[in-house]
Amino acid sequence: MEKYAENREFEPPDKKPHNEGICLFSDSKNCYGDDLESILNEITPKISGYEETIVADPHGEGLDLMRDDPVEAETTILKSSLWLIHYECIKEDGLKDDFRSAINSTPPRTHVCILIDAPKSEHEEIEEDLEEVTDSQNVFTVKSKPVLRNSIRQYLDMSANPKRGKEEVIEWNNNVCDLIDARS
Amino acid sequence: MGTLSSIRSTPFSEFLIFGRSQTKIFAIVAGETVFLGATFFVAKPPFLPIPFSDSVALLITGLLAAAFAATLYVLLSGLGYQTYSVKFHSPVHILKCWAAYLALSTVVIYLGYLLLVYPYTRSVVPQPVDIGIGAVFSTGYAISIAGIIYGESYFTDNTNSKSVDIDQFLTAAKDLQGKPEPEIADEPDQLIQAGDSLLTGLQASDLERTEDLASDMQDWLETFKQRELQGQKKMVGNLPNSNAQFSVWEERYSAYQNLQKELEQMDRPATRRVLLSIRGK
Numbered sequence: 001m002e003k004y005a006e007n008r009e010f011e012p013p014d015k016k017p018h019n020e021g022i023c024l025f026s027d028s029k030n031c032y033g034d035d036l037e038s039i040l041n042e043i044t045p046k047i048s049g050y051e052e053t054i055v056a057d058p059h060g061e062g063l064d065l066m067r068d069d070p071v072e073a074e075t076t077i078l079k080s081s082l083w084l085i086h087y088e089c090i091k092e093d094g095l096k097d098d099f100r101s102a103i104n105s106t107p108p109r110t111h112v113c114i115l116i117d118a119p120k121s122e123h124e125e126i127e128e129d130l131e132e133v134t135d136s137q138n139v140f141t142v143k144s145k146p147v148l149r150n151s152i153r154q155y156l157d158m159s160a161n162p163k164r165g166k167e168e169v170i171e172w173n174n175n176v177c178d179l180i181d182a183r184s
Numbered sequence: 185m186g187t188l189s190s191i192r193s194t195p196f197s198e199f200l201i202f203g204r205s206q207t208k209i210f211a212i213v214a215g216e217t218v219f220l221g222a223t224f225f226v227a228k229p230p231f232l233p234i235p236f237s238d239s240v241a242l243l244i245t246g247l248l249a250a251a252f253a254a255t256l257y258v259l260l261s262g263l264g265y266q267t268y269s270v271k272f273h274s275p276v277h278i279l280k281c282w283a284a285y286l287a288l289s290t291v292v293i294y295l296g297y298l299l300l301v302y303p304y305t306r307s308v309v310p311q312p313v314d315i316g317i318g319a320v321f322s323t324g325y326a327i328s329i330a331g332i333i334y335g336e337s338y339f340t341d342n343t344n345s346k347s348v349d350i351d352q353f354l355t356a357a358k359d360l361q362g363k364p365e366p367e368i369a370d371e372p373d374q375l376i377q378a379g380d381s382l383l384t385g386l387q388a389s390d391l392e393r394t395e396d397l398a399s400d401m402q403d404w405l406e407t408f409k410q411r412e413l414q415g416q417k418k419m420v421g422n423l424p425n426s427n428a429q430f431s432v433w434e435e436r437y438s439a440y441q442n443l444q445k446e447l448e449q450m451d452r453p454a455t456r457r458v459l460l461s462i463r464g465k
Binding site: 001061184 | 366409410411412413414415424425426427428429430431432
């Protein structure tokens with residue numbers, strides 16, 4: 001990952017688009033019964049300037065990295081600005097503190113969605129259990145596929161898209177580079 | 185049956201021109217034919233004095249023709265190696281080209297026989313010694329044409345860089361896959377540079393399958409250029425073992441593997457593949 005110049009243009013053919021990493025933390029790539037890739041395939045054609053100013057790629061190894069070495073994992077997962085965390089990963093793997101620490105390390109504008117796909121009757125209990133992790137401003141809980149689809153679309157189209165505001169994207173990218181440099 | 189039908193479905197000229205300009209090859213063949221004809225016309229009488237018995241002459245011409253035929257195969261293998269077509273690196277396809285060259289040269293030499301020797305012998309079927317001499321001339325004539333095309337391409341085309349580009353492309357991909365991120369410096373740029381150069385060669389070639397390979401290379405390379413290091417590493421095979429591994433990376437890696445396979449085949453001339461198969465490798 002390289003720092004962007006302050007005046008960087010993302011348009012082709014000279015510069016490559018902003019790479020938007022979507023990091024999934026789950027034992028499966030399914031989200032609400034659908035493959036995350038197919039959800040992305042539905043969304044990306046509707047994103048302004050897709051493949052010109054922005055491309056989005058899903059990375060599914062987030063949970064494995066956290067299980068291996070949560071501190072080391074941050075140098076990889078921080079490069080993605082959209083995190084999708086299945087709630088069970090936080091609850092059942094004893095990674096709550098590690099996730100909290102990782103989320104607190106993210107620069108502003110990194111968007112963290114905690115996916116809850118349990119029966120509605122359990123939502124309250126789960127949210128209470130995750131309170132320590134979700135108290136950060138950039139953490140949102142998602143409880144259905146339409147909400148997930150809208151969240152991803154809105155994030156990719158509006159927040160992470162240089163076409164809508166390249167200064168924020170450049171700032172986020174350079175912040176992450178600084179964070180990673182500081183750890184090495 | 186399969187080989188015969190494939191020969192029938194391919195234009196004869198494709199076995200001769202190796203993707204070069206048809207006009208250029210026609211000029212070379214015509215020039216060589218005129219040269220050969222002129223050589224015979226100035227010779228008097230129009231047959232060669234043979235200071236051996238017929239059986240010795242047959243043995244010598246047979247050995248010479250066999251040596252020339254082998255040289256022709258090596259030369260055609262070199263011509264195929266200069267191309268960006270995997271097919272022209274196949275020993276079997278080079279064998280077909282070899283047969284096509286020999287067929288063409290035999291026809292030309294036989295026409296020369298009819299024109300220059302027949303008036304004296306009055307026999308359309310050459311004598312055994314004439315056949316031996318004709319075989320030497322045929323293979324020699326075929327070698328001269330293939331040699332001129334090879335030399336002309338060697339000094340004028342950019343095909344000499346193909347092997348260097350393939351090596352650079354595959355080495356950069358291997359390093360990119362194996363090295364940890366902090367150790368990676370200019371491997372992605374090296375890969376892109378070699379890939380672009382190979383793409384230019386593939387796009388300039390109008391041989392069979394090169395268009396498809398160019399299209400595959402272009403698609404893969406465009407995607408690679410757009411990715412950050414994390415994605416680029418996955419595209420050349422650094423795929424973490426995870427239940428949530430996304431198929432998009434597997435597909436991109438699979439596309440790379442196909443490219444790698446074709447490039448590796450394209451980096452071995454037919455003669456080398458023949459030698460390797462003889463050695464059982």
